[in-house]
Every structure is written in C-alpha cells, then in structure tokens.
Amino acid sequence: MKYTYYPGCSAESTSRDQHTSSKAVAEALGIDFIELKGWSCCGSTPAHQTDRVLAASLSAANLQLAQKAGRDVVVNCASCYSRLKTANHEVSSNPGMRQKVGEAMGGEYDGSVNVRHFIEVLIHDLGLGALQEKLKYSLNGLKVAPYYGCLLVRPREIMGFDDPENPTSMDRLITAMGGESIDWPHKVECCGGGLALTRTDLVISLTDSILSMAEAAGAECIAVACPMCQVNLDMRQLDIERNRGKQYNLPILYITQLLALCLGASREKTGLNKLMVPPEKVTRAVISGVSAAT
Amino acid sequence: MTIRIKKGKKINGIISSVQEMSGVDLSVCFQCKKCTSGCPVSAHSESPPAEIIRRLQLGAGNEILDSDLIWTCASCETCFARCPMRIDTAAVMDALRALAMARGAKVPAGNAPLFNKAFLKTVEIFGRTYDLGMIAAYKIGTSTYLQDTDKFPAMLKKGKIALLPSWDADKKTVKRIFNKTVKTR
Ligand code: SF4
Ligand code: SF4
Numbered sequence: 001m002k003y004t005y006y007p008g009c010s011a012e013s014t015s016r017d018q019h020t021s022s023k024a025v026a027e028a029l030g031i032d033f034i035e036l037k038g039w040s041c042c043g044s045t046p047a048h049q050t051d052r053v054l055a056a057s058l059s060a061a062n063l064q065l066a067q068k069a070g071r072d073v074v075v076n077c078a079s080c081y082s083r084l085k086t087a088n089h090e091v092s093s094n095p096g097m098r099q100k101v102g103e104a105m106g107g108e109y110d111g112s113v114n115v116r117h118f119i120e121v122l123i124h125d126l127g128l129g130a131l132q133e134k135l136k137y138s139l140n141g142l143k144v145a146p147y148y149g150c151l152l153v154r155p156r157e158i159m160g161f162d163d164p165e166n167p168t169s170m171d172r173l174i175t176a177m178g179g180e181s182i183d184w185p186h187k188v189e190c191c192g193g194g195l196a197l198t199r200t201d202l203v204i205s206l207t208d209s210i211l212s213m214a215e216a217a218g219a220e221c222i223a224v225a226c227p228m229c230q231v232n233l234d235m236r237q238l239d240i241e242r243n244r245g246k247q248y249n250l251p252i253l254y255i256t257q258l259l260a261l262c263l264g265a266s267r268e269k270t271g272l273n274k275l276m277v278p279p280e281k282v283t284r285a286v287i288s289g290v291s292a293a294t
Numbered sequence: 295m296t297i298r299i300k301k302g303k304k305i306n307g308i309i310s311s312v313q314e315m316s317g318v319d320l321s322v323c324f325q326c327k328k329c330t331s332g333c334p335v336s337a338h339s340e341s342p343p344a345e346i347i348r349r350l351q352l353g354a355g356n357e358i359l360d361s362d363l364i365w366t367c368a369s370c371e372t373c374f375a376r377c378p379m380r381i382d383t384a385a386v387m388d389a390l391r392a393l394a395m396a397r398g399a400k401v402p403a404g405n406a407p408l409f410n411k412a413f414l415k416t417v418e419i420f421g422r423t424y425d426l427g428m429i430a431a432y433k434i435g436t437s438t439y440l441q442d443t444d445k446f447p448a449m450l451k452k453g454k455i456a457l458l459p460s461w462d463a464d465k466k467t468v469k470r471i472f473n474k475t476v477k478t479r
Contacts, residue, residue: 009423038464040421046410054475104474154371190334190370198404
C-alpha cells in the first residue's frame with residue numbers, strides 16, 4: 001500500500017507529534033508514505049477567508065505536484081484535508097475556477113487526484129481486522145471521547161467520508177484498540193479553530209463547553225485528528241483553570257498517538273511528551289493491561 | 295432584530311456582489327434559523343447568520359460589513375451542513391470578509407484581517423507557514439505581547455513552535471500564485 005503523503009505546515013511545528021506518530025503507525029502496518037517533494041501550504045483558513053482563487057490555487061498546486069506519481073494523497077491534518085478536497089471540488093465543478101487556478105499556478109489541474117484522510121485509509125484500505133492483528137498493546141477499557149470537530153466531516157458534499165452529525169470512524173478505531181469509545185453529544189462541535197490567537201476569549205468558552213461535556217460523559221481522555229483542535233483543547237485547559245477556576249486534566253491525544261502506543265512505536269515517535277496535559281491516565285491503562293497479562 | 299424598510303425603496307445593496315463572489319443564491323432562505331441555532335459563535339455575536347442573510351435580502355449596503363459575525367465566524371461549516379435549502383453561509387461569510395477588507399470596514403476585535411495577512415505573508419515568502427514570524431507580526435500589530443507568553447517556553451521546549459522556517463517548499467509556484475491573485479487585484 002503506497003500513498004503520497006502530504007504533511008502540512010503544522011507537521012513542522014504544533015503537530016509534529018501527529019506527524020511522527022502517524023508515520024510510525026504507517027510503518028508498523030506496512031503502509032508506505034512517500035512524502036510529496038516540494039509541498040507547500042494548503043492556504044488554510046486565512047487563504048479562503050481572503051480570496052477564493054488564492055485558496056483553491058495554493059491547494060491545487062500541491063495536488064498538481066502529486067498527480068504525476070499517480071497515487072492517492074494521504075493527509076493527517078483535518079484543515080489540510082478540507083482545503084485540498086475543497087480545491088478538488090472547486091476545479092472539477094466549476095470550469096471558470098479551473099481556468100483561473102490554472103493561470104495562477106501556471107499549469108493544468110483537473111481535480112482528479114484522490115485526497116484521503118489517514119483514518120479513512122486505516123478503516124477502508126487496510127481494514128480493522130488487519131489493524132488488530134498488528135496491535136501489541138490494548139487500551140484496556142480506557143474511556144476515550146472521540147472528537148471530530150468541523151473540518152473532517154463538514155460539508156458532507158465535499159468531505160464525504162463519515163456522517164457529518166454522528167461520525168463513527170474514530171469510535172471504531174478506539175474500540176479496535178480495546179478502548180471504550182464514549183458516546184457524547186459534542187463530537188462535531190467547533191473548538192473555535194483558527195480564532196486561537198485573534199479571539200482567544202471565544203476559544204476558551206467553546207473549549208470549556210467541549211471539555212465539560214467530555215468530563216460529564218466520563219471520558220478519561222479525548223482523541224482528535226486536527227492540529228487546531230489538539231492545541232485549543234490541550235493548551236486552553238491552562239487558561240480555563242486560571243480564568244474560570246475549573247480543572248479538567250483531560251489529556252488530548254491524536255488518534256495516531258493512541259495507535260502508535262498500541263502498536264508499540266518508540267516513545268520518541270509516539271510523542272506523548274509533547275502534550276501539555278500529561279497523559280498518565282492513558283499510559284497507565286496500557287501498562288495495567290501488560291502487567292495483567294504477564 | 296428590528297429591520298426598517300422605507301416604503302417604495304428599491305432593494306439593491308451588496309447582495310448581488312455577495313452572491314456572485316460566493317456562488318450562493320440567497321433568495322431561497324426562508325429564515326428557519328437552523329444556521330443560527332447551530333452556529334458556535336452566534337451567542338457571542340451581535341448578528342447571527344440568519345439575520346445577516348435577511349439583512350442582505352432586504353438590501354443591506356456596506357454598513358453590514360461592520361457586523362462582528364464576519365470575523366467571529368470560525369468557518370466551521372455547521373450552518374451549511376444544517377441548512378434545509380443548502381445555502382452555503384460559510385461561503386457567504388468568506389465573501390463578506392473579502393468585501394469588508396476591500397471596502398475598508400472597521401477593524402474587528404482581535405484584528406483577524408491582520409492575522410490573516412501575517413499568516414499569508416509567511417506563506418508567500420517561505421511557501422509554508424512560519425509560526426514565529428507570523429505570531430511576531432501579529433503581536434506587534436495588535437500590541438498583545440503578553441497574551442499567551444506563559445505558554446511560549448513550554449511550546450518551544452516541546453518543539454511545538456519551530457524556531458526556523460522550512461526551506462523545502464516549491465516557493466516559485468507559491469509566489470506566482472500570490473502575484474497572479476491577491477497582488478494584482
Ligand atoms: S438554515 Fe438556511 S434557510 Fe434556514 S435561516 Fe439559515 S440560511 Fe436561511
Ligand atoms: S461557518 Fe461561521 S457562521 Fe457558519 S455556523 Fe460556523 S461560525 Fe457560524
């Protein structure tokens with residue numbers, strides 16, 4: 001199984017742990033990630049908030065670059081995933097846009113390169129059975145709240161890989177790892193995403209309500225797939241504690257970190273030391289399973 | 295909300311520009327307000343999404359570009375996902391932001407336009423984002439040096455903020471895209 005891998009900018013900064021853990025997961029499962037040479041920023045939220053052609057072109061340039069290799073492009077970051085898929089949709093459904101994008105980037109692109117999220121690849125291409133065969137450790141009943149946020153699932157017309165109101169793909173991965181996937185109502189609520197720096201007040205209020213719902217549902221940690229969700233939910237717990245006097249102590253892990261842990265990847269690649277809220281509850285659950293078995 | 299309409303006044307306003315830029319037909323909105331109920335920031339904003347659409351239908355002009363929702367909107371797409379008429383309100387918000395910048399609307403709280411500019415500037419130069427450069431430009435522009443500084447040391451230590459920008463992107467194509475789009479308009 002070979003894929004062209006598009007890391008996205010945050011893989012080099014805020015979500016380095018998502019990047020290294022997903023590469024470790026791919027390696028352990030025999031999935032070949034071939035990094036797209038010369039990849040550039042997808043444009044993210046600031047591009048589409050500024051100019052539609054700019055946004056579509058920045059993303060399309062990467063897909064055009066990937067086209068020659070003829071493989072599906074696999075992405076981890078929910079924001080990159082959404083932008084690349086939106087660019088595909090824009091150029092394939094709108095001839096005027098296709099022409100403008102072609103002019104802007106100096107080339108032709110028809111929107112035909114398949115963009116896949118790593119979760120999608122794990123569930124649909126590899127399959128949960130094959131994944132389970134390779135697992136070395138279990139989450140051992142750890143209660144995990146799967147948090148999808150916005151961009152992985154919305155809008156349905158463009159993303160189209162899971163239900164936009166009640167997605168279940170991460171739930172299935174958690175169950176496959178021996179964890180208990182919590183049923184809770186805030187799976188697809190918004191954490192404030194790109195408002196992190198501009199309207200921190202709003203992000204604090206939105207993350208507070210997500211965290212309090214996860215806590216009420218009995219979660220011991222939250223699994224995410226988006227760098228913005230991870231940073232907001234993890235880092236803002238400090239502010240919530242300081243400004244609102246509430247302490248959640250809920251570790252926020254990328255789903256790929258949970259997988260890397262259960263696949264026995266190295267500590268460095270799993271990157272649990274990158275988290276602001278220490279994930280002791282998670283490692284303790286995995287270790288308790290190991291000592292019970294021996 | 296109270297909306298006053300002068301008798302006999304012809305409706306024009308900026309709705310046609312918004313529809314053209316977003317590719318969305320706003321005439322089919324029947325004010326069910328599902329967009330507003332699901333919007334994560336409507337409770338924190340003066341005008342919720344359904345109201346913005348209604349005001350556009352009724353002929354709002356440039357004054358609507360000062361609405362705070364244009365910049366509190368997190369582009370979460372919940373409004374689009376839940377609209378029974380398939381109106382892409384998130385795309386309407388993008389069009390309103392572009393118009394707000396082009397027509398010099400007032401600077402919103404938190405100055406998101408400056409953040410977007412700082413972000414895109416690093417992309418234009420390096421082909422990829424460079425967090426430190428972007429954060430510095432934004433913080434200098436908004437004089438919010440102290441906010442979040444408590445988290446910086448930990449983030450740097452954990453490698454969550456890269457010290458140096460990346461050099462491996464296809465910078466030529468990215469520069470060309472900027473030159474052919476936002477720079478020539
Ligand atoms: S959900 Fe759609 S139809 Fe209902 S008020 Fe919002 S835009 Fe109008
Ligand atoms: S995209 Fe913007 S307007 Fe629509 S629901 Fe989300 S925050 Fe509200």
